[in-house]
Amino acid sequence: MHRLHAPHNQPSGDESPAEAVATTRRALIGTAAGLGAAALVAPGVVLHTLSAQAETAPITNKSRWGLLIETDKCAEGCRACIEACDHEHGLDRQVPEGSPSKWEQQKAVWIRKVKLQDNQTGRITQLPLMCQHCEHPPCVDVCPTGASFKRADGIVMVDRHLCIGCRYCMMACPYKARSFIHHNTTGQLTAVPRGKGCVESCNLCVHRRDYGQDSTACADACAATGHHAILFGDLKDPESPIRRRMREIQNRQIREDLGLNTGVRYAGI
Amino acid sequence: MAKATVMAILAAGLVMGAFAYAKAAEIKRYVVDGSQAAGLPSCVEPTERMRRMHMEFIKHQRIATVHQGIRDTKYSLAGCVDCHVSYDAQHSPRPINQPDQFCGACHRYASVKLDCFDCHAAVPKGLDGDQASRADGLTQGGGR
Numbered sequence: 001m002h003r004l005h006a007p008h009n010q011p012s013g014d015e016s017p018a019e020a021v022a023t024t025r026r027a028l029i030g031t032a033a034g035l036g037a038a039a040l041v042a043p044g045v046v047l048h049t050l051s052a053q054a055e056t057a058p059i060t061n062k063s064r065w066g067l068l069i070e071t072d073k074c075a076e077g078c079r080a081c082i083e084a085c086d087h088e089h090g091l092d093r094q095v096p097e098g099s100p101s102k103w104e105q106q107k108a109v110w111i112r113k114v115k116l117q118d119n120q121t122g123r124i125t126q127l128p129l130m131c132q133h134c135e136h137p138p139c140v141d142v143c144p145t146g147a148s149f150k151r152a153d154g155i156v157m158v159d160r161h162l163c164i165g166c167r168y169c170m171m172a173c174p175y176k177a178r179s180f181i182h183h184n185t186t187g188q189l190t191a192v193p194r195g196k197g198c199v200e201s202c203n204l205c206v207h208r209r210d211y212g213q214d215s216t217a218c219a220d221a222c223a224a225t226g227h228h229a230i231l232f233g234d235l236k237d238p239e240s241p242i243r244r245r246m247r248e249i250q251n252r253q254i255r256e257d258l259g260l261n262t263g264v265r266y267a268g269i
Numbered sequence: 270m271a272k273a274t275v276m277a278i279l280a281a282g283l284v285m286g287a288f289a290y291a292k293a294a295e296i297k298r299y300v301v302d303g304s305q306a307a308g309l310p311s312c313v314e315p316t317e318r319m320r321r322m323h324m325e326f327i328k329h330q331r332i333a334t335v336h337q338g339i340r341d342t343k344y345s346l347a348g349c350v351d352c353h354v355s356y357d358a359q360h361s362p363r364p365i366n367q368p369d370q371f372c373g374a375c376h377r378y379a380s381v382k383l384d385c386f387d388c389h390a391a392v393p394k395g396l397d398g399d400q401a402s403r404a405d406g407l408t409q410g411g412g413r
Contacts, residue, residue: 056341185388194388210334
């Protein structure tokens with residue numbers, strides 16, 4: 001009896017010695033690579049060099065990508081993030097079809113600018129609203145083909161090869177974040193294939209993730225305008241800029257009551 | 270008599286040789302000079318295997334790419350386009366799915382519908398090319 005239980009009673013460290021060595025070595029290699037790159041080229045160029053390397057290993061759950069949006073810095077009337085997103089994913093390359101009003105209602109939109117007003121105080125808040133990259137995404141629950149899925153690194157996206165365009169996910173999404181492509185598409189970008197009959201939404205610039213770039217188009221554009229309202233980063237890394245900022249300021253999920261644990265957090269609402 | 274036979278065999282050989290040359294040229298027409306394919310004796314797999322199995326290769330590649338983020342390009346569709354697209358007199362690429370192009374011609378011959386390029390770019394762009402296309406806007410739409 002005691003012998004049976006003995007292994008459980010033995011004190012065990014968080015990780016075995018072999019794992020500890022591996023972790024240390026990884027950290028060392030990371031530091032060495034970083035130092036080498038920094039020694040050779042200027043900071044701006046490091047980014048570019050990294051961007052050329054395609055990922056060859058499967059992504060892991062070691063990171064979870066997310067956004068922190070500071071709504072008090074989001075300016076009224078500014079559409080920089082939306083335009084950058086459209087540009088990055090080729091949404092602005094669409095030729096309008098049908099009547100203008102129908103096109104306006106039905107064209108794909110990955111980021112919506114939402115204006116909130118507190119009726120009691122009159123306080124107005126601006127916020128960009130995109131796919132919230134839930135930990136427990138309702139769109140994935142309802143998808144009948146498995147096209148809606150969550151990657152290991154927390155990015156919720158659509159496998160368009162499997163999508164049959166039923167739009168259950170659009171109905172299930174509490175954030176109205178998904179769009180359906182109604183028309184034939186032209187001039188798609190190599191990194192962002194998209195076509196008629198599929199649902200799509202913000203994918204946290206997944207091609208940038210896979211090519212080792214460390215930002216999203218919207219965050220870049222927002223920083224370029226000087227607002228710095230959108231911060232992209234790894235929610236699992238305690239030392240990442242996004243986590244540090246989240247420690248500093250009050251932030252929350254939209255519709256926290258749904259318990260979805262979203263990857264996009266908002267400050268100032 | 271023997272001489273005539275030898276001549277005939279030689280002539281036949283010449284004709285066959287010319288035919289093989291023409292055939293090779295016809296195939297080479299679909300390989301971009303200086304591309305990865307131009308330097309290889311066959312594609313990423315032997316030609317016969319590619320003809321039979323390319324959709325299987327692409328299908329596995331697509332699952333690895335979309336779900337696991339692996340952008341290793343051995344069987345990538347963008348790779349097919351990069352090496353096998355052809356260019357017109359103005360050096361602008363012709364969509365690879367047109368019925369007289371690499372993918373399109375074979376698919377038409379085999380009467381197999383080709384849906385890939387409803388969504389994927391049918392002309393080579395790559396990541397740098399994507400940047401250029403974004404800058405171009407709609408002036409040089411190349412998808413279909």
